[in-house]
Amino acid sequence: MKAIGIDIGGSEIKAGIITNKGKILKKIKIETNSIHGKKSLIKNLERIIKKLDSKEIKGIGIGFAGGVDSKKGQIIQSPNIPSMNNVFLVKELKKKFRKKIILENDAALMALAEALIGAGKKYSIVVGLTAGTGIGSGLIINKKIYSGKDNLTEIGHTIINFNGPKCSCGNNGCLEQYVGIKPLMKLTERKIELHNSILKKMWPLTPKKVDLAAKKKDKTAVSILKETGIYLGIGLTNILNSFNPDVIILGGGLSNSDLMIKTAVKEMKLRAFKRTRNTKILKAKFRNNAGIIGAGLIVFKSN
Amino acid sequence: MKAIGIDIGGSEIKAGIITNKGKILKKIKIETNSIHGKKSLIKNLERIIKKLDSKEIKGIGIGFAGGVDSKKGQIIQSPNIPSMNNVFLVKELKKKFRKKIILENDAALMALAEALIGAGKKYSIVVGLTAGTGIGSGLIINKKIYSGKDNLTEIGHTIINFNGPKCSCGNNGCLEQYVGIKPLMKLTERKIELHNSILKKMWPLTPKKVDLAAKKKDKTAVSILKETGIYLGIGLTNILNSFNPDVIILGGGLSNSDLMIKTAVKEMKLRAFKRTRNTKILKAKFRNNAGIIGAGLIVFKSN
Numbered sequence: 001m002k003a004i005g006i007d008i009g010g011s012e013i014k015a016g017i018i019t020n021k022g023k024i025l026k027k028i029k030i031e032t033n034s035i036h037g038k039k040s041l042i043k044n045l046e047r048i049i050k051k052l053d054s055k056e057i058k059g060i061g062i063g064f065a066g067g068v069d070s071k072k073g074q075i076i077q078s079p080n081i082p083s084m085n086n087v088f089l090v091k092e093l094k095k096k097f098r099k100k101i102i103l104e105n106d107a108a109l110m111a112l113a114e115a116l117i118g119a120g121k122k123y124s125i126v127v128g129l130t131a132g133t134g135i136g137s138g139l140i141i142n143k144k145i146y147s148g149k150d151n152l153t154e155i156g157h158t159i160i161n162f163n164g165p166k167c168s169c170g171n172n173g174c175l176e177q178y179v180g181i182k183p184l185m186k187l188t189e190r191k192i193e194l195h196n197s198i199l200k201k202m203w204p205l206t207p208k209k210v211d212l213a214a215k216k217k218d219k220t221a222v223s224i225l226k227e228t229g230i231y232l233g234i235g236l237t238n239i240l241n242s243f244n245p246d247v248i249i250l251g252g253g254l255s256n257s258d259l260m261i262k263t264a265v266k267e268m269k270l271r272a273f274k275r276t277r278n279t280k281i282l283k284a285k286f287r288n289n290a291g292i293i294g295a296g297l298i299v300f301k302s303n
Numbered sequence: 304m305k306a307i308g309i310d311i312g313g314s315e316i317k318a319g320i321i322t323n324k325g326k327i328l329k330k331i332k333i334e335t336n337s338i339h340g341k342k343s344l345i346k347n348l349e350r351i352i353k354k355l356d357s358k359e360i361k362g363i364g365i366g367f368a369g370g371v372d373s374k375k376g377q378i379i380q381s382p383n384i385p386s387m388n389n390v391f392l393v394k395e396l397k398k399k400f401r402k403k404i405i406l407e408n409d410a411a412l413m414a415l416a417e418a419l420i421g422a423g424k425k426y427s428i429v430v431g432l433t434a435g436t437g438i439g440s441g442l443i444i445n446k447k448i449y450s451g452k453d454n455l456t457e458i459g460h461t462i463i464n465f466n467g468p469k470c471s472c473g474n475n476g477c478l479e480q481y482v483g484i485k486p487l488m489k490l491t492e493r494k495i496e497l498h499n500s501i502l503k504k505m506w507p508l509t510p511k512k513v514d515l516a517a518k519k520k521d522k523t524a525v526s527i528l529k530e531t532g533i534y535l536g537i538g539l540t541n542i543l544n545s546f547n548p549d550v551i552i553l554g555g556g557l558s559n560s561d562l563m564i565k566t567a568v569k570e571m572k573l574r575a576f577k578r579t580r581n582t583k584i585l586k587a588k589f590r591n592n593a594g595i596i597g598a599g600l601i602v603f604k605s606n
Contacts, residue, residue, distance in 0.1 A: 067578070076578065125452060141449075148547025149428060150578050158541045159574070161465050162534075171540065171574040231465075237474065238461045242545050244451025271462070271474040275370070275379065275453045 003299035004052045004060045006045065007106060007291030008032065010080030010133065014288075015048045017057070018296020022117040024289060026052060034081040041084065042092050049097060059100030061295035062089065063109040065136070068151055073103045076151075079168065080133065102298050107136025108145045109294030110284065114249045115140035116297055118285035123246035127239050128284070129155065130252035131180045139243060144301070156180075160234050175238075178231035181207055181253060187224050195220045211257045222259065229260040233267025240268070240276045251284035306602035307355045307363045309348065310409060310594030311335065313383030313436065317591075318351045320360070321599020325420040327592060329355060337384040344387065345395050352400060362403030364598035365392065366412040368439070371454055376406045379454075382471065383436065405601050410439025411448045411456075412597030413587065417552045418443035419600055421588035426549035430542050431587070432458065433555035434483040442546060447604070459483075463537050478541075481534035484510055484556060490527050498523045514560045525562065532563040536570025543571070543579045554587035 001020035006013065009032065016027040028048060034041060049060060066084075067077035073090025090101045111120075111128025120126035126140040135156025139146040146153065156176040157169050164173020177183055184207050192199050197220035202209045213221035232254070239248055250261065261281070269277045286293055304323035309316065312335065319330040331351060337344060352363060369387075370380035376393025393404045414423075414431025423429035429443040438459025442449040449456065459479040460472050467476020480486055487510050495502050500523035505512045516524035535557070542551055553564065564584070572580045589596055 067576075077576075141444075146444075149549050149582070150547055152544070152547045152576055152579055154544050154576070157544045157576070158461070159463055159537055162463050162537050169576060171544075234462055234465050238541075238545075241455070241457050241460045241474075242541075244453055244455045246452050273370075273380075273455055273457070273460070273472060276455055279452070 001058055001300060002056050003058050003296040004049060005292035005294070005296030005299075006048065006060065006062045007109075007295055008062065008064045008081070009106070009291075010034070010065055013044065013048065014292050015052060016292045016296065017052050018293055020297070020300045022113065022293050022297055024293065027292070028052070032081065034083055038083045038087055041081070042087075042089070045093065046096055049093070053097065057099065059102065059299035060093070060097065061102045061104065061109070061298040063104055063106035063291045063295045064089075065106045068103050068105055070102070070104055070147060070151055073101065075103070100299060100302070102302055104145065104295070104298055105136070105138065105151055106291050108138035108147070108151075109298060110136070110251050110290040111138030111140050111249065111294070112145055112301075113286055113290045113294035113297060114251075114284055115143055117293075118290065119249050119282040120247050123280075125243065125245040125247075127155075127243055127245045127248045129235070129239070129248060129250055129254065130284075131156075131254040132252045133181055135176045135180055136252075139245075145298075155235065155239060158238060160231070160238065175231070175235045179228060179235060179254070184210065184224065184228055187227060191220050191224055197221065207253050208256070211259070214257070214259055225257050225260045226263045229263025230267045232260060232264035234271065236264055236268040236281065237271040240272045240279055244276060245279065247280040247282055249282050249284050251287070251290060255283040304361055304603060305359050306361050306599040307352060308595035308597070308599030308602075309351065309363065309365045310412075310598055311365065311367045311384070312409070312594075313337070313368060316347065316351065317595050318355060319595045319599065320355050321596055323600070323603045325416065325596050325600055327596065330595070331355070335384065337386055341386045341390055344384070345390075345392075348396065349399055352396070356400065360402065362405065362602035363396070363400065364405045364407070364412070364601040366407055366409035366594045366598045367392070368409045371406050371408055373405070373407055373450060373454055376404065378406070403602060403605070405605055407448065407598070407601055408439070408441070408454055409594050411441035411450070411454075412601060413439070413554055413593040414441030414443050414552065414597070415448055415604075416589055416593045416597035416600060417554070417587055418446055420596075421593065422552050422585040423550050426583075428546065428548040428550075430458075430546055430548045430551045432538070432542070432551060432553055432557065433587075434459075434557040435555045436484055438479045438483055439555075442548075448601075458538065458542060461541060463534070463541065478534070478538045482531060482538060482557070487513065487527065487531055490530060494523050494527055500524065510556050511559070514562070517560070517562055528560050528563045529566045532566025533570045535563060535567035537574065539567055539571040539584065540574040543575045543582055547579060548582065550583040550585055552585050552587050554590070554593060558586040
């Protein structure tokens, strides 16, 4: 049994043939090029699908970085690919491909892949948390995606500091204002002048370089990652106290800095209930491939 | 079909005969008198059950104000009745009564009653939120209690201000530090001297009296309820962004002040996503009886 799994992100589109066991048989990758508009993007998707399609393909699963309406197969909020806002993507693709096509949020599919066959496969309640430009999250209960009323379970936009900075979502002090690439780079800008940091010689700066500098014991870099780790720990505590999951799985850039994760888990243990403070916090198994694997697997999971 | 529903709170124990439709056929109420220790409390429970028991009674459901382990039938955390900490209540009662006995968190049972036959009966995903001394919460998915790994889904202890005041749970800036009887009375103490408030002549002060003064346009009282309402609205936003429910049902003291609820909903609409900001916020239907109704109904729900 095979399916096509597609992961549409702001900078690239990944796709692959995925078996019902989650194995990747073939993988392709193109640039999203969202500036050329929705027609061009849909045409690119059609080309990719054509390349991977065959009689053996049971269906097509698509993960999208933004708010989607899975029931309607529609993209609702697309902060990174605004040209796709409100597009009924499933309907568009069904014109060319008479197969089952499923549209889901990308973080939910990452969490699903991890819950089914990855770091969370032994557990019933799995929360997946990924941070890149923004924070994505997914809750998997008994191997099924919990979508809520509108596919809008966005832990990244829960308030951890009600007087905190304005968020793009309209809210204030969201977790996403403290954890992720943007806040990490802002914090770096603010802290870089404080000590004689080696980061000053590492332009252009990236989260990876901050992590590298921290490994070399650069005080500024260490302090940046520890502060971000504390914020992440606050987010983890809120996840524990809201969902009381068996495991939280960290993906995306989040899982790259061991110092940050260590600090986060320490902060979480200080804040959480005695009974839940030892909840497992694990790194994602599939990293960059979790999206297409989850997108393929959802085809077999749905009826 | 009938069951016994019992609601064990810090000050009183309520119990009743509940039909499978949630109707209360008989109701009794005694003081908890927890200072006499666990043996006395268990004996009191036995007496109550004996009074209500008959051949027609299918089982006994018990709601407890604190952390419980439903699988083991054990009370885990009991801030208001510390003598019951760690007691295997179901095992104790089974010595005398050879029936199905179920132990659950009281807020979860309140939410269940509302989801099955109360304000939430038309909805699939229901969050119940009650505030008295503390904040209790329950999530009901497709008419079943979502318990998490350890029966510890405590929205009252999610962080809304990471620099906020210390909470009894060990955490900082929990929602419970801002919404509920204690923070409301603290805020009243702080604000009462600011204006020439009629509250000064209303000792001893209670949340009810603050609401009364606000209805008489007392500026201090209005400002107290509005500030608390804003905090509640922040909590509601976090519930929307975490669980994306169909409805949030407010119980306990929370649902008594219309001004507070109105302010909370306004704040929530400012902070939540466009798609979820019109989520229904309803008052609980069963008020003080929700606990025993939910406790009775869980007997019929479980296998």
